[in-house]
Amino acid sequence: MPTINQLVRYGRKTPKKKVKATALRKMYNSLTRKTREVPAPQKRGVVTLVKTMTPKKPNSALRKVARVRLSNRQEITAYIQGEGHNLGEHNVVLVRGGRVKDLPGVKYHLVRGTQDLEGVVGRKSSRSKYGTKKSGQSNAAAPARQSVQPAADVASATEEE
Template structure:
C-alpha cells in the first residue's frame, strides 16, 4: 500500500534496476579455461567442488568468470580447454554464477549410471530406444 508521503513525491519511487550478467543477450557463450581447480563451499556445507576460471569474449574485450564444473567423478578439463558457458549459479560457492555445458567442445564427460529422467540435460541416450535398435549402451 502506498503512503501519503510517497504520493507527495518528496522521494519519488525509483524503478528497479535490472540485473546485468555477462551473458545478457546470449543463452550461452564459448570460452576457454584459464585455470581449473577445486574449492570448498560456504559454512554449513562440506565438499570439494570443481570450478574453472574461464575467459569469454564480449564484443571487443575479454572477461574472466568462474564457472562450475557439473557431474560426477573426474573430468577431462585442463588449461586452455574450450568450453561452453551457460547461466546458473552454485548457491554455496561465492562468485560462481555460471555453469559449463557438458558434451560440448572439450568438456566430454560420460555418465556413471544409466539415467531415466532428465536425460537431455546430460546428453544421455534413451536406453529403451537404443536396446530396440540393437545398440549396447556403455556405462562408465
C-alpha cells in the first residue's frame, strides 16, 4: 500500500486494457511493405474457406465459420451468425470484433447484409443485427401517398366548377 507522499509524487497508474481483436488494429502498407498500428472498428476481407466447427464441452452443434484473409494480410477465423448463409470462397465480407464463447480461437464476427454476405431471410426480430430489411412496411405506405391529388389536378378541378 503506497504512502500519501508516494501517491502525491507518482500518482496511480491505470493498467492498460488488453485488446482481444488484435487483427483489427493493424494496417498493411503495400508500398512500403510494412504493418502499422491503426485501430479500425471493421475490416474488409476475402473468404478463403467456409466450414463448420463443434463447440466446447457442454454444448453440441455445428457452428458455421469462415476463414478470412483481411486487407492487412492477416488470416482469421470469423463466425457467421444467423440461420443460413450464401458465402463461398472468394466472397468479400466485412469483419467486426466479438468472440464466440464456445468456439476456441474465434474472436471475430461477419457483418450480415454488407458486401457479398446477404442478410438472414425471413428474420422478424433483431433485424439490424442480421442485415434484414423491413418487409411489407414500405409497400403499405405507397398507396396512401398516391391518394393525395397533385396540385395540377386540384387546379383543373376548381376551374371545371
